[in-house]
Amino acid sequence: MDEAAQVLDLFDTGGKTLDTQLAERTTNRCELLVGDARQILLQMPDGHFDCIVTSPPYWGLRDYGVPGQIGAELTVDDYIADLVRLFREARRTLADDGTLWLNIGDSYTSGGRTWRDADAKNKGRAMDYRAPTPEGLKPKDLIGVPWRLAFALQADGWYLRTDIIWNKPNCQPESVKDRPTRAHEYVFLFSKSEKYCYDWQAIMEPAADPNQKSKNRRTVWNVNTEPYPGSHFAVYPKALVRICVAAGSSKNGRVLDPFFGSGTTGVVCNELGRDCVGIELNAEYAELARERLLRGR
Numbered sequence: 064m065d066e067a068a069q070v071l072d073l074f075d076t077g078g079k080t081l082d083t084q085l086a087e088r089t090t091n092r093c094e095l096l097v098g099d100a101r102q103i104l105l106q107m108p109d110g111h112f113d114c115i116v117t118s119p120p121y122w123g124l125r126d127y128g129v130p131g132q133i134g135a136e137l138t139v140d141d142y143i144a145d146l147v148r149l150f151r152e153a154r155r156t157l158a159d160d161g162t163l164w165l166n167i168g169d170s171y172t173s174g175g176r177t178w179r180d181a182d183a184k185n186k187g188r189a190m191d192y193r194a195p196t197p198e199g200l201k202p203k204d205l206i207g208v209p210w211r212l213a214f215a216l217q218a219d220g221w222y223l224r225t226d227i228i229w230n231k232p233n234c235q236p237e238s239v240k241d242r243p244t245r246a247h248e249y250v251f252l253f254s255k256s257e258k259y260c261y262d263w264q265a266i267m268e269p270a271a272d273p274n275q276k277s278k279n280r281r282t283v284w285n286v287n288t289e290p291y292p293g294s295h296f297a298v299y300p301k302a303l304v305r306i307c308v309a310a311g312s313s314k315n316g317r318v319l320d321p322f323f324g325s326g327t328t329g330v331v332c333n334e335l336g337r338d339c340v341g342i343e344l345n346a347e348y349a350e351l352a353r354e355r356l357l358r359g360r
């Protein structure tokens with residue numbers, strides 16, 4: 064690794080009392096790289112990972128406070144193009160039978176405003192600009208970011224195998240009165256090749272029929288969001304990530320998350336006995352992830 068990436072040594076406590084005991088943990092199987100995933104991926108070997116499990120920043124919704132952040136592009140097309148390029152490089156690092164599990168949410172056009180108000184409940188939602196309404200859309204239009212991205216990745220060579228609805232039974236209330244409250248995001252399953260590793264038995268779900276113990280996993284997953292007390296504001300739930308990691312890799316397999324955030328993917332990989340490489344641009348979040356991985360939850 065050259066200077067494009069800084070490796071956070073998960074066992075180097077730097078003399079911090081908090082970590083003195085935690086540093087003795089030996090179960091950590093994550094490598095945490097701090098920098099721009101677009102640069103760091105270029106240095107990774109071909110065919111190394113069994114699966115990628117990740118959630119990129121939303122477009123135009125959150126300010127992660129670091130230059131080079133994805134999600135702050137002025138147009139949705141630029142955002143999609145940035146992600147397509149990044150995932151093209153990530154695909155090179157995947158085994159031929161590897162998969163990509165991509166969690167992504169949608170957003171609405173701004174209706175002409177050029178900034179986003181601070182959200183008292185969710186500090187990270189405040190942006191000092193708000194992207195203009197994409198060409199061809201109207202104020203209040205749902206942008207359809209997940210499907211735009213899914214089709215763009217498909218056109219770039221990924222096999223789009225399924226969309227999964229992540230239904231959030233405990234979703235945030237919204238003050239809207241002219242549409243239903245949004246309670247879902249997408250997880251897309253992509254593969255690098257036509258045939259790929261997918262452990263369907265590892266992720267079976269309980270059957271309604273009492274004569275049948277379990278059945279093939281369905282495409283709607285009911286998973287509560289998990290509040291995370293740290294300062295990171297877009298953490299995906301471990302319960303969601305567990306399904307992806309369990310289906311996309313086997314014991315001792317290798318998982319990549321190029322948008323590591325607070326390290327949820329790493330925590331799950333430690334739990335399930337997978338090796339994990341996480342990349343995070345924001346050094347403060349990387350530190351949060353490091354502490355979280357040492358704590359193991």
Ligand SMILES: C[S@@+](CC[C@H](N)C(=O)[O-])C[C@H]1O[C@@H](n2cnc3c(N)ncnc32)[C@H](O)[C@@H]1O
Nearest residue numbers: 099100127132133297298299322324325327344
């Ligand atoms: C939606 S969050 C990921 C949250 C993560 N799944 C979790 O559970 O904590 C997206 C993350 O991508 C990071 N990010 C944005 N642009 C990046 C880039 N170019 N390279 C690497 N990370 C980036 C942001 O700092 C943010 O932490």
